[in-house]
Amino acid sequence: MAAATEAFSRRLSDAVRGLSGAWYGRHMAAADRAIRSRLPLVDLVLEVRDARVPAASAFAPLRRRSPEPDRRRLVVLNKADLADPSQTEKWMAYMKQTSCSCVALNSHSREGIKELLNAVRAKIREIKLGESDCTGTVLLVGIPNVGKSAIVNAMHRIGRIGAAEKGKLKHAIVSSHPGETKDISGYKVASHPNIYVLDTPGVLSPVFFNDESGPLLALTGAIKDSMMQEFEIAQFLLAILNSRETYKKWENMNQAGDMPSFSHAMSSSSHHNKRQYASDHTQDFVVKAVRQVLFDSISSFKGYLENENELKSLIECQFIALQEAFRVSADLSEDVRKLVAMKLLNLYRTGRLGRYTLDCAPDVRKEIVS
Numbered sequence: 001m002a003a004a005t006e007a008f009s010r011r012l013s014d015a016v017r018g019l020s021g022a023w024y025g026r027h028m029a030a031a032d033r034a035i036r037s038r039l040p041l042v043d044l045v046l047e048v049r050d051a052r053v054p055a056a057s058a059f060a061p062l063r064r065r066s067p068e069p070d071r072r073r074l075v076v077l078n079k080a081d082l083a084d085p086s087q088t089e090k091w092m093a094y095m096k097q098t099s100c101s102c103v104a105l106n107s108h109s110r111e112g113i114k115e116l117l118n119a120v121r122a123k124i125r126e127i128k129l130g131e132s133d134c135t136g137t138v139l140l141v142g143i144p145n146v147g148k149s150a151i152v153n154a155m156h157r158i159g160r161i162g163a164a165e166k167g168k169l170k171h172a173i174v175s176s177h178p179g180e181t182k183d184i185s186g187y188k189v190a191s192h193p194n195i196y197v198l199d200t201p202g203v204l205s206p207v208f209f210n211d212e213s214g215p216l217l218a219l220t221g222a223i224k225d226s227m228m229q230e231f232e233i234a235q236f237l238l239a240i241l242n243s244r245e246t247y248k249k250w251e252n253m254n255q256a257g258d259m260p261s262f263s264h265a266m267s268s269s270s271h272h273n274k275r276q277y278a279s280d281h282t283q284d285f286v287v288k289a290v291r292q293v294l295f296d297s298i299s300s301f302k303g304y305l306e307n308e309n310e311l312k313s314l315i316e317c318q319f320i321a322l323q324e325a326f327r328v329s330a331d332l333s334e335d336v337r338k339l340v341a342m343k344l345l346n347l348y349r350t351g352r353l354g355r356y357t358l359d360c361a362p363d364v365r366k367e368i369v370s
């Protein structure tokens with residue numbers, strides 16, 4: 001991470017650390033205990049991580065203390081559609097090198113879920129080799145909002161094959177807000193052998209793996225935004241976007257002639273002018289406008305991105321320009337900033353600002369905690 005971006009990360013890290021008592025309340029502690037007590041009882045543990053932050057989203061109770069490969073664990077790098085594909089490949093290579101079985105997928109893709117079902121079946125067969133009872137139990141674990149419930153729903157829907165069981169589909173709650181799954185529930189995902197998956201509530205350790213983890217988890221949505229200052233998370237996001245090359249792909253988006261340009265947004269916001277747009281306020285239009293603002297602002301920036309103060313003033317200007325791109329009031333109040341921050345975070349979290357892996361894949365030759 002560049003030095004100036006690190007300054008934003010550090011600030012957010014302090015805020016996140018200060019809040020750990022708020023998210024690790026009685027409910028999470030109870031879920032944590034319930035999961036830990038089941039870990040030794042199941043045949044296989046399916047650990048779901050966020051492919052954008054494979055290290056930061058590791059599930060704390062499973063952090064490896066021994067170099068021995070864990071045959072009973074399968075790691076799923078979910079939300080691979082939001083991560084940089086080349087980095088996901090590197091992470092997969094790294095996992096393989098550390099003898100950890102791993103599948104990268106997008107839980108909304110049927111093909112990805114089929115691949116996961118095949119990997120689970122193969123693992124259960126390997127683990128239960130020679131046993132007469134072929135029923136397999138799988139514990140699905142992970143931090144909040146990584147897509148556990150989306151995965152279990154898709155496995156249950158695609159994997160159940162008995163005709164007699166048609167019409168008995170269950171649904172785990174899927175939500176863009178973390179912490180929606182409150183209880184442990186079982187779902188049948190395969191017959192011959194019968195495989196049951198237990199979906200569990202997301203558990204986030206009150207102590208992070210390292211200083212960078214907290215901010216990355218806040219950015220990717222594992223920590224409730226309502227507990228945080230959305231504006232600080234959005235500042236951190238802009239610091240990252242400003243230091244990456246993705247914006248270059250957004251050149252020439254203004255060809256239709258109806259996008260707000262960065263300079264216009266700057267002048268109109270200072271004069272509190274309201275602009276009329278020819279087209280409707282469709283989501284696509286907003287995404288294009290936001291990308292255009294980012295492209296214009298980064299490419300015309302004459303300062304030094306490595307300098308914290310200069311990066312900060314660029315981010316300030318971007319915030320003003322984004323107010324117009326999102327069609328929110330030109331007033332500079334806290335509420336408006338919060339609204340812009342939430343809208344920007346939503347675009348990032350749904351992949352509409354590009355695919356980013358925020359935890360660099362480790363060098364496959366070096367050993368780190370997996």
Ligand SMILES: Nc1nc2c(ncn2[C@@H]2O[C@H](COP(=O)(O)OP(=O)(O)OP(=O)(O)O)[C@@H](O)[C@H]2O)c(=O)[nH]1
Pocket residue numbers: 078079080081082105106107108142143144145146147148149150151173174175176177178179180181182200201202203350351
């Ligand atoms: N883009 C994308 N979004 C996903 C994927 N999987 C899940 N999601 C979204 O991520 C959000 C969280 O999904 P959930 O399945 O509720 O996550 P969870 O891990 O069960 O969350 P908790 O209840 O907090 O433990 C939802 O908005 C899902 O639609 C994926 O592969 N790609």
